Amino acid sequence: MLNKLSDTIYYLANQEDRERPTLGLICGDQYSLIIDSGNSTQHAKDFLQEIKKLNVPPVRYVVITHAHWDHFLGMNEFDATVIVNSQTYKMINEWKRYSFDDISLQQYVKSNQMSTMCMKTIQTDMPNRDSFKLNSPDVIFENTLSIDLGNKVCILEKIKSTHTDDSTIIYIPDEKVIFLGDCAYGTTTNSLFHYKQSMLLPMIKDIQKFDAEMFLLGHESICDSNEMNIYWEELTSASRVVKSTSLEKAIELFKVENNRDPNDNELFFIKAFVNDHIIQSQ
Incomplete structure (x- = not known):
C-alpha cells in the first residue's frame, strides 16, 4: 500500500x-x-x-x-x-555483465561481488533470472x-x-x-x-x-x-570526539566535552567513526 x-x-x-x-x-x-x-x-x-x-x-x-x-x-x-x-x-x-543463474550468483557471493541477501532476493523475486540482463x-x-x-x-x-x-x-x-x-x-x-x-x-x-x-x-x-x-x-x-583508532579515548573525550555519557545512538556512531579510522589506517 x-x-x-x-x-x-x-x-x-x-x-x-x-x-x-x-x-x-x-x-x-x-x-x-x-x-x-x-x-x-x-x-x-x-x-x-x-x-x-x-x-x-x-x-x-x-x-x-x-x-x-x-x-x-x-x-x-x-x-x-x-x-x-x-x-x-x-x-x-x-x-x-552479470549473469543471474545459481552458479554465477554463488560465485559472485564467494568473491564478495554480491551479498548473500542479494543472491537470495534474486533467487526468490526475479523470475526468468537465467535469461535476465x-x-x-x-x-x-x-x-x-x-x-x-x-x-x-x-x-x-x-x-x-x-x-x-x-x-x-x-x-x-x-x-x-x-x-x-x-x-x-x-x-x-x-x-x-x-x-x-x-x-x-x-x-x-x-x-x-x-x-x-x-x-x-x-x-x-x-x-x-x-x-x-x-x-x-x-x-x-560523535564525530568530534573521534581522533584516532582508540574507542576508549573517544568515549572519554565525549564525557569531557558533554558532561555526560554518550547515549546509545551516540555510542554506536562513535564506534562507527573509530572503525573509519581503523579502515583508513590499514
Missing part, C-alpha cells in the same frame, strides 16, 4: 525483512517520476501495481539514488527514462538536473555522502520534501561498519542548503526536520 505524503507525493515504505528500501512517486500535472526502482523485478511490479490504483499522470522518469542493488535491480520493469549521475552509471554498467540507464547527469513534471519541479543533485561516493538526492521545492536515498547512512568495508568521517560535514552542508521539512530515507521511510536535526547533532557530536 502506498503512503500519501501530499496530493502529489507518495511512497512505498521500506521492508527491512526483505531488504526493500523506500520507493517514491512524485506527480506533476503531465508526468510522474519514480525514485528508485526496487531490489528486484517483483519489488518493482508490486510498486507499479499500487501506482495503478491511483489516478496519476503516466510515469515518465525513474531516478536511481545510488548503485546499490536494492535500489536499482527492478529497473527493467519501468517503461520510463532512467536517470542516474555519471558515477552511478559506471557502477550499474558493471552489473550489466540489466538494462542501461538512459540519461546521465554530472552534478545537478532539474525536471519539470508539469507545475512540479524536481531537483536532482549528486552530493557528498558517508554511505557511497555516488549519492543523488531529490528535492521537491514547492512541497519542501527531500528524498535522501541512503546517503545519510554508514557503510561496511572489510566487515567493519563505519561512517566516512571526512564526508560527514560536507554531506550535511549539501543537504541543509535545501529548505526541506520532510525527509524520506531509504531504510527509515520518513523523518521531520526535528528528527533529522537530532540525527545530525548526534552524528556530529
Whole structure:
C-alpha cells in the first residue's frame, strides 16, 4: 500500500525483512517520476501495481539514488527514462555483465561481488533470472538536473555522502520534501561498519542548503526536520570526539566535552567513526 505524503507525493515504505528500501512517486500535472526502482523485478511490479490504483499522470522518469542493488535491480520493469549521475552509471554498467543463474550468483557471493541477501532476493523475486540482463540507464547527469513534471519541479543533485561516493538526492521545492536515498547512512568495508568521517560535514552542508521539512530515507521511510536535526547533532557530536583508532579515548573525550555519557545512538556512531579510522589506517 502506498503512503500519501501530499496530493502529489507518495511512497512505498521500506521492508527491512526483505531488504526493500523506500520507493517514491512524485506527480506533476503531465508526468510522474519514480525514485528508485526496487531490489528486484517483483519489488518493482508490486510498486507499479499500487501506482495503478491511483489516478496519476503516466510515469515518465525513474531516478536511481545510488548503485546499490536494492535500489536499482527492478529497473527493467519501468517503461520510463532512467536517470542516474555519471558515477552511478559506471557502477550499474558493471552489473550489466552479470549473469543471474545459481552458479554465477554463488560465485559472485564467494568473491564478495554480491551479498548473500542479494543472491537470495534474486533467487526468490526475479523470475526468468537465467535469461535476465540489466538494462542501461538512459540519461546521465554530472552534478545537478532539474525536471519539470508539469507545475512540479524536481531537483536532482549528486552530493557528498558517508554511505557511497555516488549519492543523488531529490528535492521537491514547492512541497519542501527531500528524498535522501541512503546517503545519510554508514557503510561496511572489510566487515567493519563505519561512517566516512571526512564526508560527514560536507554531506550535511549539501543537504541543509535545501529548505526541506520532510525527509524520506531509504531504510527509515520518513523523518521531520526535528528528527533529522537530532540525527545530525548526534552524528556530529560523535564525530568530534573521534581522533584516532582508540574507542576508549573517544568515549572519554565525549564525557569531557558533554558532561555526560554518550547515549546509545551516540555510542554506536562513535564506534562507527573509530572503525573509519581503523579502515583508513590499514
